[in-house]
Every structure is written in C-alpha cells, then in structure tokens.
Amino acid sequence: MKTAKIVLAGAAALTVFGSVALAQQAITGTGTVTRIDRISGTIAIQSNTQPTQSGTVGANTSGSASEFKVQGANLEPVHAGDKVTFSGTEAGGTKTITKIDKER
DSSP states (O other): OHHHHHHHHHHHHHHHHHHHHHHEEEEEEEEEEEEEETTTTEEEEEEEEEEEETTOOOOOOTTOEEEEEEOSOOOTTOOTTOEEEEEEEEETTEEEEEEEEEOO
C-alpha cells in the first residue's frame, strides 16, 4: 500500500513538472522593430520570418507585427526601423525576448 502511494505521488509530480516544462517554449526570429516602449519594457517587431517555436509546426504568417516583453536584454542600442535577430520564450501566451541583436 505504501509503495502504491509513493508511485502515485511520483507520477503526479512528473505530470505537474512535465506540463510546466512544456508550457514554456523557446522562440527565435528576425524582423524589423516597429515600436519600442522602454518604460514598460515592450517591443513590437514585424517579422521577416515568423518566430519559430521549438516543437511546433503551423501556418506561416510572416509580415505580422508581434508584441514582446523584454527581460534581461538591452534595448538602448535598438531603435524603430532597425533589423534585429532575437530569441526568448513563450509561456502562457506571453512572448518574452531574452536576447536581441541589431543586424549590421
């Protein structure tokens, strides 16, 4: 009986932690900055390529502007109209950029 409880508790823990890991996905992309709000820490990027998410396949909607939160990336060298490459995560419908580089 005790072994069954341990097995069930382990399975429940794996389910919870597994779903949390799957909920956060890596994204990467390139595009043109259309708007920056340094006060609220957000940036809008019109994608040259749709941001890709690891493990997903979907319709290509390139050309659409996407809104991102920025965390840990320096926005000072980036301005509207700049071409950029970026990477980050998407969790719970919120896209967050953790690295952004201005293309030369």
